[in-house]
Amino acid sequence: MNLTRCIITCLGVIPSLTGCVAPEDGDGNDSGAAQAASAESVNEATEHLEFVAPSPPPLLNATHDDISWKLAEYAGYPRAGKVTPGMIAAVVKGKHIVAIGASGYAKLPERTPMTTDMIFNIGSNTKSMTATLLSILIEEHPSLDWDTTLAEALPWATAPGKEYIRPAARKNVTLRQLVAHRSGIACADGNELYSHPDYGPGWKSQTRQEVLKEFLRGPVIGVGGVATGFLADCSAPIGVYDYENGNFTIAQAVIDHWSGMAFVDYAKQKLVTPNGMDATYLPSQAFFLAQSGSITGTAAQKAYWNPYFFKPAHPYLAAGDFVWGHNAAGAPRSVLHPDVDPWAMSPGSGGFAFNILDWARYAILHLRDSSPAITNTHALDYASYNYGWGSGPRVTAGGITYTGMCHSGSLTGMRSTICVYPEMDIAYLSFANGGPDPKGAIDSVIGWMASQPAYRRTTGGCKDDPALVTGVQRFWDDEMFGCAGSVTFSDRADLCAAGYHVCSAEEFVEKNTYGATNAEAPKHHYWTDDHLGYSGTGSGSCSAVATGTSCGAETPMRVCSPDTIDPEGNRCNWVRCGYDGGTTSRHFGGCVGNTTAGTLCCKS
Numbered sequence: 001m002n003l004t005r006c007i008i009t010c011l012g013v014i015p016s017l018t019g020c021v022a023p024e025d026g027d028g029n030d031s032g033a034a035q036a037a038s039a040e041s042v043n044e045a046t047e048h049l050e051f052v053a054p055s056p057p058p059l060l061n062a063t064h065d066d067i068s069w070k071l072a073e074y075a076g077y078p079r080a081g082k083v084t085p086g087m088i089a090a091v092v093k094g095k096h097i098v099a100i101g102a103s104g105y106a107k108l109p110e111r112t113p114m115t116t117d118m119i120f121n122i123g124s125n126t127k128s129m130t131a132t133l134l135s136i137l138i139e140e141h142p143s144l145d146w147d148t149t150l151a152e153a154l155p156w157a158t159a160p161g162k163e164y165i166r167p168a169a170r171k172n173v174t175l176r177q178l179v180a181h182r183s184g185i186a187c188a189d190g191n192e193l194y195s196h197p198d199y200g201p202g203w204k205s206q207t208r209q210e211v212l213k214e215f216l217r218g219p220v221i222g223v224g225g226v227a228t229g230f231l232a233d234c235s236a237p238i239g240v241y242d243y244e245n246g247n248f249t250i251a252q253a254v255i256d257h258w259s260g261m262a263f264v265d266y267a268k269q270k271l272v273t274p275n276g277m278d279a280t281y282l283p284s285q286a287f288f289l290a291q292s293g294s295i296t297g298t299a300a301q302k303a304y305w306n307p308y309f310f311k312p313a314h315p316y317l318a319a320g321d322f323v324w325g326h327n328a329a330g331a332p333r334s335v336l337h338p339d340v341d342p343w344a345m346s347p348g349s350g351g352f353a354f355n356i357l358d359w360a361r362y363a364i365l366h367l368r369d370s371s372p373a374i375t376n377t378h379a380l381d382y383a384s385y386n387y388g389w390g391s392g393p394r395v396t397a398g399g400i401t402y403t404g405m406c407h408s409g410s411l412t413g414m415r416s417t418i419c420v421y422p423e424m425d426i427a428y429l430s431f432a433n434g435g436p437d438p439k440g441a442i443d444s445v446i447g448w449m450a451s452q453p454a455y456r457r458t459t460g461g462c463k464d465d466p467a468l469v470t471g472v473q474r475f476w477d478d479e480m481f482g483c484a485g486s487v488t489f490s491d492r493a494d495l496c497a498a499g500y501h502v503c504s505a506e507e508f509v510e511k512n513t514y515g516a517t518n519a520e521a522p523k524h525h526y527w528t529d530d531h532l533g534y535s536g537t538g539s540g541s542c543s544a545v546a547t548g549t550s551c552g553a554e555t556p557m558r559v560c561s562p563d564t565i566d567p568e569g570n571r572c573n574w575v576r577c578g579y580d581g582g583t584t585s586r587h588f589g590g591c592v593g594n595t596t597a598g599t600l601c602c603k604s
Contacts, residue, residue: 060097060100060357061098064096066099068101069101070445070448071088071089071102074432075104075432076104076105077108083435083441084435085433085435086102086103086105086106086114086432087103087433088118088356089356089429089431089445090116091426092367092426093474094474095368096476097360099454100356102356106118106324108326108331115321116355116356116357117355117357118323119353120286120323120354120355121284121286121325121353121409121411122354122359122418123350123409123415124407125417126350126351127349127407128377128388128418129267129362130248130255130388131251132271132374132387133255133263133267134175134255136270137254137255137266139372141258147174148175149171149172150165150170150173150175150178150183150250151172153175154216154231154250154253154257155257156257162220162225162227164216164218164229169184169238170185170235172238176381177238179247179386181243182240183244184237184238185230185234185244185246186240187234187246204295204301205301208308209257211342212249212253212256216249217229230250245346246349247349248346248350248388252346252347252348264283267283271362271365276358279315279316280353280354280355283347283352283353285351285411286323287322288309288335288343288344289312289314290314290317291312292310292312293309293337294310295339308344309338309342316355323414326413327434330436350409356429359429360429366420366422367420367427368520368523370561370567375567377389389406389407390405390406391403391406394457396457397458398463398465399465400423400459400466401466402421402422403421403423404419405420405421406418408442414431415434416430416432416442417446421457424458424472425471425474428449430442459472461496461602462496463483469485470568471523471567473522473524476511476514476520477511480503480511480600481602482526483496483599483600484567484568484598485597485599487527487597487598492527495599495601499603501602502527503602504528504529505528505529505532512586518587522559522560522561523561524566524567524568524570524598525558525559525566525572525589525594525597526599526600527559528558530546530556531546531556532551532557532588532591533545533551534577539564540575540585542577544558544577544586545580551590554595555593555595557577558590558591559587559588559589560572560574560576562576570597573589573590574591576589577589
């Protein structure tokens with residue numbers, strides 16, 4: 001049962017629905033009866049609540065640091081001592097960029113200045129996006145899961161008498177193995193090597209999905225024939241790690257098939273638009289797409305393909321706000337024409353482009369979204385690579401284990417790296433556009449950002465103790481921290497580091513206010529330092545008040561995530577409650593029978 005519907009029913013908005021228990025007293029003066037009744041509903045239904053967050057503060061923190069000076073140590077090639085023409089980098093804490101910079105040149109030999117607005121290709125960093133999209137697809141289709149095999153995921157590849165997946169054992173490779181590069185596909189140097197043409201000569205008469213399908217299966221074979229496509233290439237032991245772009249080309253084909261949409265359109269609908277990344281999203285190299293032109297072919301072929309290959313009217317491309325790739329000598333990469341090389345047919349392995357602001361929004365998705373579609377891709381099923389990330393456990397100085405997820409990309413001379421640490425609520429992003437040593441420049445900048453006191457992966461205001469704290473939420477002002485854990489109200493102060501105290505409810509409201517509304521939603525349930533009671537009738541129609549109905553001495557109202565059950569298993573019967581008599585959500589909730597939570601800790 002959907003809990004949102006249950007709560008609405010119990011409030012009398014829609015007719016009675018089996019399984020809901022209505023509050024005994026609508027004004028909340030029932031000594032906990034309304035809260036206890038809602039607790040029964042929580043026990044029955046724990047689905048992710050639908051929640052529309054208020055408008056967030058600007059992506060750039062008002063006090064963000066300009067780190068262009070650091071990038072200038074490496075960017076500016078061909079000037080003496082510089083190793084790459086241009087660089088862009090950012091540090092993300094929670095939902096906000098706290099440091100950002102750009103330096104050097106976006107294009108040589110013109111020496112066009114690099115800016116943080118410019119679009120660049122993220123190369124193989126697209127892979128984690130493809131895995132994220134596959135995870136979203138799995139959540140949408142009950143017949144799919146991460147243990148679905150290739151034979152089940154690509155039914156067109158296993159028709160009787162037309163077995164395009166070879167050898168036969170490869171049919172049992174799971175989607176989990178596929179996006180961990182353990183499919184048994186192992187071509188030389190991680191690149192696709194084929195005994196068949198990359199794309200058939202008739203590609204202009206096909207859709208993008210059809211082109212990709214032929215690429216994977218080869219030309220249609222007769223009964224008893226031998227498959228010649230990529231699904232039958234490069235055989236190696238299944239389950240052994242081997243980085244191969246083709247794994248994510250196959251993942252793209254799975255998305256094409258089950259979504260009924262072209263991959264780039266599904267990406268826009270399910271990932272790009274919901275996360276505000278539309279403005280700069282491109283499915284291929286920006287400097288290719290900026291050109292004007294046309295393929296040769298029929299009017300119908302031009303109508304289908306030209307908008308995919310040529311986007312000169314795109315606002316950023318028309319304004320020249322994009323980065324060019326350069327070779328090791330600093331020469332700009334040549335623009336290819338799709339008649340000669342129909343590029344961007346499989347962007348799922350490494351084609352997407354954004355600017356640093358929109359790429360940061362993707363990092364924020366993995367820092368803050370608690371839905372299964374996102375958190376399932378943080379699982380560490382294998383030792384070093386999972387779900388499009390190089391991932392593994394990390395440990396704080398005090399012994400708290402958390403997940404690190406990093407990846408790098410390289411495309412037409414451009415290189416980029418992203419590192420995301422969900423439990424630490426921090427991410428680092430960097431980009432360089434070629435020259436003698438773009439990788440060295442990026443590695444140095446990422447290492448520098450991670451080592452700075454202001455940007456280090458510390459626990460901030462939370463005690464660095466694995467017995468108490470499981471993760472950190474960094475709020476807007478960087479002086480209030482959500483310390484994830486599961487302690488009683490009496491032990492709430494145990495989660496705060498030295499120099500921090502348990503925040504009062506008033507402090508939380510003040511520090512989590514931007515303009516006239518909330519700055520952000522809590523990731524977990526947190527105690528404040530107040531014995532708050534409640535008024536109201538249920539989630540979204542309630543308030544945390546000092547003089548309200550008592551929740552019990554050890555179970556006061558507290559700050560709650562939009563979900564009734566947080567990742568630590570702490571419960572809030574009611575969520576989205578206001579404060580001090582108001583019912584506009586200030587993210588309070590609770591409370592009867594809800595005995596544990598983490599703690600909000602404020603700088604003393």
